[in-house]
Amino acid sequence: MAALAVRRADFLMTLAYATDLATGHTRDFALRSCVLAMRLAETAGLDEQMRRSVYHQALLRHVGCNADTHLLAAAFGNEIALHQDYALIDRGNIAEIRAMFARALTRTFPTMSPAEVDNAVAEARTVTVPVLAGCCEVAQMIAGRIGLSLEACENLGQPYERWDGLGLPLGLKGDAVRLPVRIVALAQDAVVLTEHHGFEEMIAIITKRSGSAYDPELANFFLAHAERLMVGIDGPVDRETILALEPLPHAVLGEDACEEAYLAIADMIDMRMPFTFGHSRAVAELAHAAGKHMGLPASDMRDVRWAGYTHDIGELAVPVATWMRAGALTQRETDEARLHPYHGERALASMGGEGKEVAALVLRHHEHLDGSGYHRYARGNDLSPAARVLAAAEAFQTAREARPHRAGLSDAAAAAKLRGAVKEGKLCAEAVEAVLTCAGQPARRATAERLAGLTPREIEVLRLIAAGHTAKEAARLLEIAPKTADNHIQNLYSKIGVTTRAGAALYALERGLVQQGIHAA
Ligand SMILES: [Fe+2]
Ligand SMILES: [Fe+2]
Known part of the structure; x- marks a missing residue:
């Protein structure tokens, strides 16, 4: 295979698309606000380093939005x-x-x-x-994993801070809120306010909030140039526009860095709900192993693994409250849920080269050979061996995971379910048998030296709180006093360098510590 070279900006755009879905913003919101913020930075004559910070902040401002x-x-x-x-x-x-x-x-x-x-x-x-x-905290951790600078990571720790000190969670004030953070907060509000209220009303609201939400000097500068800065900002934005806006030198990722970036996306998706913790990693590992067992070419196995990491990125369009409800979904909710492969394909398809192959697999991960899958009702001749193995791995992994409306199946029962789907003509027999053969393979596990010196007990507590349990529940499950559990949590937080439950959960995901059978729901 030729050496891989993917622009890091492509991953930033995928994450931006995902966060737009999860926060209910309109299509290309983060990309449009990136265009506006970069125009503002350019007009203000900011240097390359500052413009790079603005670029990263605009695309990733909400990347931690799936925490808790x-x-x-x-x-x-x-x-x-x-x-x-x-x-x-x-x-x-x-x-x-x-x-x-x-x-x-x-x-x-x-x-x-x-x-x-x-x-x-x-x-x-x-x-x-x-x-x-x-x-x-999660936004900073994800940005670190895709190789952004310490400065960019620190900026992502301030997305909700304000000029007047009334922001959250730190209540930073004035210049303590960094300039790229202030620029992007203003740019994103300008885009969203224009969408909802029109240009004139946006100008009135920004003027009114100048000196409170926004740095007054920056707000005045924006208002003085607003008409020119906002030209075409409500239209679609293509990949080339965003690639061209990245200040030099353009960051390019090789294969290992791409693997880590895809893994970061997987964890960002999975951390949204306790019962999906580790789902995408598990699907990817199973599909990869089964693909190897079937003798797929190396490039197909890479695509199938990366599609495994990202296959459910489109689920972010559906509210967590819907997924968490124990009862049946309404028809409308079912329709929305069934569109997640479409959103997933869109999130990945804008990437050049390899991303298109990954997107094509993501699009088909719920399709069946007999046309009874969703959402395009594709049939066997449209489903490559890689697509068939991903669909089989996904079906097996999902069957053995618990969901709010049903218990998880044992491996044997999940295997029987998949073989039943083969008999019905839905899943590919060869792919299913390869998945089942490989299903006993151990997932990636953390080695002791990667775990910051955590004691076995602290690792147990970490696994439980990562799976969504409270400190009190962890104490009950481990039969220890709540105060002891609290002490373990404080100790492990300081050893792994996080301050929130969400940060600890992402740390556990990154190191393969989340296992089936300990989910809170
Ligand atoms: Fe899935
Ligand atoms: Fe799915």
Whole structure:
């Protein structure tokens, strides 16, 4: 195989697409705000290093948004709708914040009395502040894994900070909020406000928030040039435009760095819900092993592994609250869920070269040989051996994982289910047998030296909290005192260098510590 060379910006665009889905933004929102932020940086005459920081901040500002999403969904319901509201309000205005939470609560819990809504709104901060802290920590960890500079990572720790010190979670004020962070916050608000209220109203709102949400000097500069800066900003943005905006030198990833970038995407997807922890890694490893068993060419195995890491990226378009509900989905929810391979293909297809092959596999991961799969009802002649092995690996792994509406099957029962699907003409017999033969292979496991000197007990506690258990639940499951569990958590946080549960969960995912059978749901 020829040596691989992929622009890192391609991975940033895929992550930007994914975060647009997860936060309910419109198509290409992050790309459009990147164009605007870079125009602003260029017009202000910022140097190359500062423009690079703006570029990274614009594309990845919300990349940590999947941290602790299940907590948001449990408290406020549809977290995507909450994100949409959050993007529009003045996030330093208590009345607007309270109104946003009240809307979410009445939408989700229609039988709640006004007094109950008031109480829940008063408690909202205790849920959201730790979640936002987790989002910031996770964003920094993901950016580090795709090789961004320390400065870019640190900027991603400030996405929700404001000029007036009323931002979260740190309450940084004035220049302590870094310039690229201030530029991107203003640019993203300008794009979203224009979409919802039109240009004139956007100008009025930015003017009103100058000096509170935004650095007044920056806001004045933007307002003075707004008409020119905003030209065409509501239109689609193509890959070439974003590639051309990256300041020199352009970052290019070789095969190993691509592998790590795809893994970072897998973890970003899987950490959204406790019951999908480790799902994408497991599918990828199983599909890769089965592909090898079947004698697929090396390039196909690489594609199938990378498609395994990313196959469910399109699921981010569906609210966590929907996936977490124990009951049946409505027809509309089912239709939305069945479109996730489409969104997945779109997220990856814009990548040049290898990305197209990966996207083609992602698009087909729920298709069946007899045309009974989804969402394109493809048939056998449209399903390559690589597509068949990915579909078989995905079906086996999903069958043995628990979901809120059903228990996970034993390996034997999952194998019987897949062989039944072969008999019905849905799955490929050779691919299924290869997957089942390989299913006993151990997943990647962490070695002791990669685990920052954690004790066996601390590793047990880490696995449990990564799977969504609270400290109290971990104490009960391990039959230790809650205070002892707390001590273990504090010790392990400081050893692995994180400060939030979400950060610890991502650390556990990265090192293959999440196993089936310990999921919280
Ligand atoms: Fe999946
Ligand atoms: Fe899927």
